[in-house]
Amino acid sequence: MKWNIEQLKLGETYSFNVVVDSHGTKFSGKLNLSPERCTLIVSGETSQDRHADFTIGNVDHLLCWDVRTTFILLNLKIINYFGGMLDHHPKAIKAFEISYEIEYVICTHSHSNHNARFLGFELDSSLIALWVGETKTQHEIISKFNSGILFGNREAIPSEFEQNIDGLGSVVIGYAASMHFSTSEFSAGVRFPPKFTMMFDEYKTEIETIDLFNVLRDFLTVVIGRKISIQVIQLISAGSPVFRPTLYFSEPKFVSSENNYVMFPLGCNPVRNDFGLPEFPLTSINAYFNATSEVRTYFKKYVKYRTLENPEEQFLGYFRLLEKLTSQQDSFVDEGKLELLLTRSESFVARYFKNALATKDLFRRIRKANKSKLNTASCITRFMKELPTDLLVNLVLGKPDIVPICQFRNDLIHANRIELDENDVQIRAKFIEVLLIFALFKTIGIAPESLALIVPRMHGYDWIRNRPDSIITV
Known part of the structure; x- marks a missing residue:
């Protein structure tokens, strides 16, 4: 106890x-x-x-x-x-x-919480600190501390950014600065761990607050490229209580085998940018929270599929999402002219076959079939035309492989007998995952040209990186 x-x-x-x-x-x-x-x-x-x-x-x-x-x-x-x-x-x-x-x-520590309401939450996470990286803002904090003015005036501690979210509130990455002093450890100085804070424009219930936390966590998991480990979740209520409420839930400890870097660094006020990576567009946070619930569900499902250990299940999950995100419609013939023809001929065809109900159903199917010019492979191939060629030519799979990959998906779904080793499945799953990342980020306004510099940082990207002796047609 x-x-x-x-x-x-x-x-x-x-x-x-x-x-x-x-x-x-x-x-x-x-x-x-x-x-x-x-x-x-x-x-x-x-x-x-x-x-x-x-x-x-x-x-x-x-x-x-x-x-x-x-x-x-x-x-x-x-x-x-x-x-x-x-x-x-x-x-x-x-x-x-x-x-x-x-x-x-x-x-x-409050004793009246039958209807608790919150104005936001604050995350303490070592992985978010890794996402922020070393910044000029941090150097400014140290400089102010050394000059004795960090705590000596009423100015707020500098923050990295504040991004408004239409209809919801804002998100901020700031620093919780505090002095420390220990004679036993012969140590003194300042600590300023980064905190990710989401503030609401109006009070939210417990469940509404938790739902928004989960939505944010899905987003950060996709951006950072790995599961977000969080140490403390503080809930922000009215006033300034000495002890903020904290949220707890069960979650098995996850030991990551991934490298100690993030996929898409924040890149806000960096001290250096050795790899020439683009700055993460903060407006995409607003776009994500104001996207349809369907789009946010795609992010959530992608996070779920990442945790699957079976590569075949992972491949099928990624493929389903990519199929939905790249789906397009095109017609064999002009829809307007076809509609005019069907409208004029429907009564004649019904009389000829003496079956008005069957004729109506037939014409409905004709209209639907006319819109099915593009199949899944065609839609994915069209989507790939939007992606930078410099990236695609360096992958072991390309546009000519889309039809076989779609057939592979059908074979898995229908349990057809196929012979593929686990490595082949992982390569196809990673290839589809790379395309899926482009499709997901497209929904929140991130340009493929920027992502082309980011996706090679994905865990497992080397599996699909083209070797010098391989030639891929794009």
């Missing part, structure tokens, strides 16, 4: 003895939080003057607390229930124990 918890850190394990309220009647509980699972076990006795109203089913919202901390539990799923009679006389006494698995936990 831990006392005096100021904030919950993701990846840490906690156990609390808590009090759980059921319509004014209090029961004891055990709240266990770990990267593998979050659970609440509630137990107690009930009688005619002591009632419990714990639903034998899923629960959306539940409060519990220990000596000085309140926990808001969200999306609880029942995993075990026991109930039995202890005594019948002089009054009936029953015992129960109920166990829930919890999706999200909010830790707060």
